[in-house]
Amino acid sequence: MEIRLEKFSKSFGPVNAIEDMDLAIGDGEMIALLGPSGCGKTTTLYAICGLHRVSAGRIWFGDREVTHLVPQERKVGVVFQSFALYPHLSTFENIAFPLQIRKESNADIERKVKDIANTLHIEELLGRRPGQLSGGQQQRVALARALVRRPDVLLMDEPLANLDAGLRLEMRSEIRRIQRESGCTSILVTHDQVEAMSMCDRIALMHKGKIQQIGTPDEMYHQPKNKFIAGFIGNPPISFADGVVEDGRFVAQGLSFELPDQIKGASVSAGQKIAIGVRPEYLQPDFATAIEGEVTFIESQGREILYDLKLGGGQIFRSIQSSEQTCKLGDQIHWGIDVNSVFFFDEQGVRL
Amino acid sequence: MLPASVTVTLFFVIPVMMTFVFSFTTMSSDTGILGNRYIVTKATILDLTEHGIDAALVRQLGHKVFRFNDAGLAKIREIGLDSSLVKEIEEKLSGDEFASEKALFAALKQLINRPRSFKHRKAISKSVVNTITNQEFRTAAAFRAGLVANGIKVDDATFGQLLDLTNTSWRWTTDNYVELLASDFTFKILANTAFYVFFTLLFNVGFALVLALATFYMPSGQSKFFRAVWLIPRISPSVIYVMLWKWFTFDSGFMSYFLGSLGVEPENWLNEFPWTFVIIVNGFVGASMGMIIFASAVLAIPADVLRAAEVDGAYPMQQVRRIILPLMAWPILFITSYQTLSLLTSFEYILLLTDGGPGFFTTETWALNAYHTALSNYFGNLRYGFGATLAVVLVFFGVALSLLYLRLFDFKKLVAEPLIEN
Amino acid sequence: MDDRKTNWPLTLFLLIVSAPILIMYVWLFIDSVSEINIESIWPEKFTLRNWRFLTEEIPGHGSVWTATLNTTIFATSVVAIVVVLSSTAGYALSRLKFPFRAPFLGIVLLLHSFPSVTLIISIFLMLRMIGLYDTLVGVILVKAALELPFGIWIMKGFYDTVPWEIEMAGLQDGASRFQVWYKLVLPQIMPGVAALAIFSFMAGWSEFVLPLILAPSSDTRLLSVYLAGLIIDDYLSDFGLFKAVGLFYVVPVMIFYLFTQDKLMNIYGGGTKG
Ligand SMILES: Nc1ncnc2c1ncn2[C@@H]1O[C@H](COP(=O)(O)OP(=O)(O)OP(=O)(O)O)[C@@H](O)[C@H]1O
Ligand SMILES: [Mg+2]
Secondary structure, eight states: OOOOEEEEEEEEETTTEEEEEEEEEETTTTEEEOSSSSSSSSHHHHHTTTTTOEEEEEEETEEEETTTTGGTOOOOEEEOOOOOOTTTOOOHHHHHHHHHHHHEEEEHHHHHHHHHHHHHOGGTTSOOOOSSSSSHHHHHHHHHHHHHHHEEEEEEEEEETOOOOHHHHHHHHHHHHHHHHOOOEEEEESSSHHHHHHSSSEEEEEETTTEEEEEEEHHHHHHHHHHHHHHHHHOOOEEEEEEETTTTTTEEEEEEOOOOOHHTTOOTTTTEEEEEEEGGGGETTTTTTEEEEEEEEEEEEESOOOEEEEETSSOEEEEEEEOOOOOOOEEHHHHHHEEGOEEEETTSSSBB | HHHHHHHHHHIIIIIHHHHHHHHOOOBBBBTTTSSOOEEBBBHHHHHHHTTTOHHHHHHHHHEEEEOOOOOHHHHHHHOOHHHHHHHHHHHHHTTOOSSHHHHHHHHHSSSSTTTOOHHHHHHHHHEEEESTTEEEESSSSHHHHHHHHHTTOOOOHHHHHHHHHHSSSOOOOSHHHHHHOOHHHHHEEEEEEEHHHHHHHHHHHHHHHHHHHHTSSOHHHHHHHHHHHHHHHHHHHHHHHHHHHHHHHHHSSHHHHHHTTTTOOOHHHHHHSSSHHHHHHHHHHHHHHHHHHHHHHHHHSSSHHHHHHHHOOOOOOIIIIIIIIHHHHHHHHHHHHHHHHHHHHHOHHHHHHHHTOOSSSSTTOHHHHHHHHHHOTSSOOHHHHHHHHHHHHHHHHHHHHHHHHHHHHHHHHHHHOOOOOO | SSSOOOOOHHHHHHHHHHHHHHHHHHHHHHHBBBBOOOSSSSSBOOOOOGGGGGOOOOOOBBOOHHHHHHHHHHHHHHHHHHHHHHHHHHHHHHHHTTTTTHHHHHHHHHHHHSOOGGGHHHHHHHHHTTTTTTTTHHHHHHHHHHHHHHHHHHHHHHHHHSSSHHHHHHHTTTHHHHHHIIIIIIIHHHHHHHHHHHHHHHHHHOOOOHHHHHHHSTTTOOOOHHHHHHHHTTTTHHHHHHHHHHHHHHHHHHHHHHHHHHHHHHHHHTOOOO
């Protein structure tokens, strides 16, 4: 089922948490709501499931407008960050709860709970209380409870945040598998970009209550719409430097190079202030456009080595290289950047 | 630490034990409360004659002599008289005897340094008087010794009679308990108490739950308002709160006025339905306490759990029944048992509202009856001993129910040993 | 769930059941400044005559100022005793090892839930015996003692929440156990001390039964007993006067509550379980 938000806004008293958000999620698609803490991810999620009333705008599930529907009638499965299992009920009763509320027959409940427990590999846990389950097990139970009544929409608020690294990796693919099998339209809230990239079809990147860009992980990485997205996506993060346009060149203290043609041809004029963004993999010893600086930091990450290069103007550029270490701390070195892969941003941060 | 334990012992542990002790006495405002004494008074002397005690002995018991012997003179020296007077007494009166106080005072008047003030004359008289009359003896042995010192000889049988007749003070007895078991009022009061505790509790806990839950499901402005309103009875002094209820239910009060506008005759509604108002007045106070505890218990339920219930399709009533109430089992149990105890034992509000009336024992509960018996009644004789007996029953309940809490609320964990040793 | 809508039937229901309280306290104010007509509950006209007790004695009842002074002395003394003794004893119970600690704690806990009014008869008799009957000192001591188990228990609860590490660090730095308590631990539990002080003050200000029984005569009388005397003697002859005295008595505690309620609620944060 398709989900559509039209000009959705939400304010808490004087605080505008979300302003004029438009978002469409295709049937069976899984989309990630990604963004820094406090950007309004949870707020958006709660509006979709009805826990928050919207301040303005409309919400559609397919052809049905649900803007003013109470949560009880929206038929949305939600997995909360804290899992929110009912502490006084056993695993079985927890999963059965949504069905019992709808007064389904005991036989049906029994069958459906068993089914979903099978899918999630938690059959042996059905008799236990939440307090007797590990984090990963609780997470599966929460997922089972959200899925048991075959919701059209599945919402997950940082479902992996409370798990350890190994389990998180395992659950990523597990959740994706189950989502594909059940075919429900899903939203995953996260502030972990790797999680967003690896699990979802598309990413909606939020910042300060606004969606900055929606797209596939690849688009986000290679064609960020603005400086914020370029900075948010990518690990290790991109390096920025401010400068001005002079004679078709980018000029900053200690750094200057010819602008690529498509930038020159576009709307830059002489004297305009612009910024560049260079991802670490496009700063390498043998690349064309030479830059010069001092190595101020070296970190070996096993397969790769991370360097910080301090330019003449004091800007720090990061480089990631997979070969062996070629220099040491304090060395003055000449490396190069790939100008065609550099992002250029205008003063407002919009990419040129 | 030490002062705290002393105070707690003094005003808590000892009173508990003393309640038991007092319950085995005939102590009342007639007998006084100081220990068991033997006193020969003018009244006893009349009594003795009536009980056929030998007239000579009776005369001896009533006899007074004022003797300036060594003991008497020693006492005189302690009074703090002028030294000249003391000296003169030692010189002139030593060894003398007077049969009456009048004769003594006459002799004192003859002295050169004669005592000016009545106080001093009286002090001298007191120092040299030798009599058994009006002397307090704490034990039978001391009484006997006192008789001997005054040269009075009695045989054992007569002495036994004397002991009985001169003991004007309270006695040890188990009659209080017998009376308690035999009295018709006991049952009436017990029934009243059970009725009162049960229905007040029902009102209390029920309303506390309704208030806590209703305010939880309200916009926060409204819930703050209602919680504040319900706290007013608790924070206002009982005297005012009850006074206002009296006004409210009085025949020229609000209720009569309001119902009057609906065509109902004005009444003193409190007299008309005493129990109803006893329960409501106590209930409003009790409900606010439960409300605070329950409201914080509801807030302690993780918000996500209730959100989950909501998106799982549960409407508020279902949330309450299936999630909230089961999770509040402990606070509910706590409030119920706590309030059972305080309702059983407190009488402040009933005292102020109906004082056990209207009429005879209508709303008299056990605790109130203990208070009436021992500390305030219309017959004038305050029966401390019997009141203590009534209180013993309450103390017993208090200790038993308190011990029960200790079991329920996990005593071991609360007394965990300190981590820093010394 | 996160932003509630007004549920009118529910609000209406609560309004109706709360009406007696609202009405009673609104009329407490109205009647205290108006001439009362026995036929109607509506005020006739504004008057300050009901407040004459401020400047003159009410025949047979003595001055309200003596009672006010007594009540103030009573409440503040109770606070002082309870706070000092509970904060020291609570610390000892929470942190120090001493013989009979567990039994003592058991007794305190027992007394904490024990209804103290049941002891009133023997306390009355004991005060008579030791000569403290009908003195302010006697009733202060009794009230403070009865509040103590609660206070000690609450304070112990607050001390229990202070991390041991603070104290261990203090001892490592060479402070004595007393310095550790006074300089490091006590500041941590100031909210608890404040809550207890507020609670005891309000309990002291409102106390009725103890002074009624233990200090009834006119120069030791507290406001509560004074007011109760007005009701019992002149049964309903002058409601305006009662209400004025009542308002005079209740307003301080209400204002006090309004200003301190946030702090007071800490009582539930610290000690009491459930
Ligand atoms: N009930 C509320 N009252 C007032 N402001 C709120 C409320 N809930 C959220 N906000 C504000 O709305 C904004 C968005 O909050 P939201 O919870 O949606 O953030 P989030 O993106 O989920 O962050 P996180 O990653 O930390 O969970 C924040 O600035 C937050 O302070
Ligand atoms: Mg969030």
